[in-house]
Amino acid sequence: MVVYQGKGVYGAVAIGKVSVFKRQAAAVRRVSIEDTAAEIARVEAAKALAVEQLSAIHDKALKEVGEANAEIFEIHIMMLDDEDYNDSITSIIETQKVNAEYAVAATSDNFSEMFANMDDAYMQARAADVKDISNRLIACLTDSGSGTESSDEKMIVCADDLAPSETVSLDKDKVLAFVTAFGSSNSHTAILARNMNIPAVIGVGEDFLNSIADGDMMIVDGHTGEVFVSPDDETMKRLSAKQEDDARKKKLLQDLKGKENVTLDGTKVKIYANIGGVGGIGAVLANDAGGIGLFRSEFLYLESEDYPTEEQQFNAYRKVLESMSGKKVVIRTLDIGADKQIDYFRLDKEDNPALGFRAIRICLTRPEIFRTQLRALYRASAFGELGIMFPMITSVSEVEKCLAMCGEVKKELDDAGIRYNDKTEVGIMIETPAAAVISDKLAPLVDFFSVGTNDLTQYTLACDRQNAKLESFVDTHHEAVLRLIEMSAKNAHANNAWIGICGELAADLTLTEAFLRMGIDELSVSPPFVLPLREKVRSIDLNK
Ligand code: PEP
Ligand code: MG
Numbered sequence: 001m002v003v004y005q006g007k008g009v010y011g012a013v014a015i016g017k018v019s020v021f022k023r024q025a026a027a028v029r030r031v032s033i034e035d036t037a038a039e040i041a042r043v044e045a046a047k048a049l050a051v052e053q054l055s056a057i058h059d060k061a062l063k064e065v066g067e068a069n070a071e072i073f074e075i076h077i078m079m080l081d082d083e084d085y086n087d088s089i090t091s092i093i094e095t096q097k098v099n100a101e102y103a104v105a106a107t108s109d110n111f112s113e114m115f116a117n118m119d120d121a122y123m124q125a126r127a128a129d130v131k132d133i134s135n136r137l138i139a140c141l142t143d144s145g146s147g148t149e150s151s152d153e154k155m156i157v158c159a160d161d162l163a164p165s166e167t168v169s170l171d172k173d174k175v176l177a178f179v180t181a182f183g184s185s186n187s188h189t190a191i192l193a194r195n196m197n198i199p200a201v202i203g204v205g206e207d208f209l210n211s212i213a214d215g216d217m218m219i220v221d222g223h224t225g226e227v228f229v230s231p232d233d234e235t236m237k238r239l240s241a242k243q244e245d246d247a248r249k250k251k252l253l254q255d256l257k258g259k260e261n262v263t264l265d266g267t268k269v270k271i272y273a274n275i276g277g278v279g280g281i282g283a284v285l286a287n288d289a290g291g292i293g294l295f296r297s298e299f300l301y302l303e304s305e306d307y308p309t310e311e312q313q314f315n316a317y318r319k320v321l322e323s324m325s326g327k328k329v330v331i332r333t334l335d336i337g338a339d340k341q342i343d344y345f346r347l348d349k350e351d352n353p354a355l356g357f358r359a360i361r362i363c364l365t366r367p368e369i370f371r372t373q374l375r376a377l378y379r380a381s382a383f384g385e386l387g388i389m390f391p392m393i394t395s396v397s398e399v400e401k402c403l404a405m406c407g408e409v410k411k412e413l414d415d416a417g418i419r420y421n422d423k424t425e426v427g428i429m430i431e432t433p434a435a436a437v438i439s440d441k442l443a444p445l446v447d448f449f450s451v452g453t454n455d456l457t458q459y460t461l462a463c464d465r466q467n468a469k470l471e472s473f474v475d476t477h478h479e480a481v482l483r484l485i486e487m488s489a490k491n492a493h494a495n496n497a498w499i500g501i502c503g504e505l506a507a508d509l510t511l512t513e514a515f516l517r518m519g520i521d522e523l524s525v526s527p528p529f530v531l532p533l534r535e536k537v538r539s540i541d542l543n544k
Contacts, residue, residue, distance in 0.1 A: 006204035008225035014177030019155035046140035108134030122315035132163035270522035283527035291328035293524020313376035321384025359392035431455035436484035443495035453503025
């Protein structure tokens with residue numbers, strides 16, 4: 001047995017035989033030609049064919065993975081029409097007097113290298129898109145195809161990498177899973193895999209393809225990112241049990257998917273999901289969450305070696321919003337300090353970090369960081385249904401300063417003619433006792449509250465959430481915490497604001513009824529808790 005470790009992009013287990021993806025890359029030879037006009041005409045004809053193919057793939061993707069994910073193929077169609085890309089092909093044909101295939105391949109190399117060398121991870125990932133459209137164009141010029149051997153058995157498709165169009169073109173009924181030697185979790189391919197509900201592991205390393213052959217037995221564990229080639233009996237038994245467990249959970253998921261979050265007496269509640277990065281979107285969609293109630297934006301900063309630029313942030317936020325196709329996405333502004341330390345922020349060591357320089361306190365003290373994030377957020381707001389949320393609020397003046405900064409950023413965007421959604425909701429976390437107690441003063445300033453029960457419990461009970469010794473002193477159902485939540489709910493509603501809970505307590509099924517009786521409008525939980533929570537909500541009768 002050989003074990004490879006990659007990155008699981010869709011959590012499920014697949015057991016089956018290997019099918020090595022064969023890409024019949026058209027061998028591109030450099031051929032000297034005389035009639036450059038005829039070669040340019042061949043490129044035009046191939047482009048028309050490529051557009052036809054991409055439109056068909058777009059329609060297939062639209063049905064299988066939704067509008068936001070199908071959009072990439074519209075982008076590919078636009079890229080094929082890109083002026084610089086086309087000028088490069090024409091100029092290579094005319095100046096070097098070479099065949100169309102060679103000119104497309106050379107252009108592909110130049111453009112993909114240019115993207116790969118960019119600083120921005122999102123732009124780097126676009127190198128794969130240029131190669132993808134160029135390979136299609138070359139295939140259209142030479143009339144060659146690609147794919148897996150046709151067989152009736154479902155197989156685990158293994159490839160060096162898969163382009164988005166190749167991923168969508170795979171016949172889903174014949175694919176058990178896919179594994180790629182390369183690939184980034186930022187790529188559209190990874191996003192598509194998540195949304196196609198196919199177990200997938202990417203980036204297992206370049207040795208991988210040398211050690212497998214068609215028909216080899218393989219297990220793919222999309223939860224852990226492990227790939228077992230020729231698994232031994234013990235591994236087979238263990239992973240089969242995991243697969244059965246997945247199937248049981250999936251059954252629960254299938255039964256409840258698409259159903260409303262409504263109690264027996266007809267009270268509706270929103271169930272959203274919490275994520276820490278773009279990589280979490282697949283789980284949100286797979287678990288049928290109605291939106292994202294907490295996107296912990298600080299993970300973008302934690303995963304980075306330096307302050308993420310406005311562009312990097314914009315791309316991440318835009319991707320989340322687009323992937324959620326118009327469903328609500330609440331992005332919390334930077335919440336570092338306390339347990340989340342980042343070297344490049346160079347924060348002083350503090351005796352009481354949880355009570356120290358963290359979250360909104362950092363943003364209000366270092367407005368350049370705050371402004372960059374707010375600009376990225378407002379720019380992204382044009383691509384979906386965004387809510388912006390501020391953490392660790394304790395006073396009216398903090399909220400006023402945040403709103404003033406939002407106003408400045410919107411004015412800058414207006415002046416620069418940059419589009420954003422002026423109706424973007426702005427809210428605050430209720431995670432300090434101070435915020436809950438003055439929630440009557442805070443509610444008129446905002447559109448929503450979201451209760452951070454993790455911090456609210458720590459501050460109300462004076463128990464450091466990081467200190468394991470205090471476990472027995474932390475009563476997560478403490479009346480003081482529940483009263484603060486109830487008080488915040490009343491004050492939110494009295495001021496036409498909505499209120500959600502995004503701390504871990506939102507997933508505590510023994511409190512769901514109490515929260516609904518308080519009038520909580522939204523509960524945001526880790527994706528695997530969405531459906532169990534839906535089941536719970538549907539069993540409650542508030543008239544009893
Ligand atoms: C909370 O405090 O409850 C919360 C949701 O935020 P975090 O856990 O990120 O502090
Ligand atoms: Mg918190």
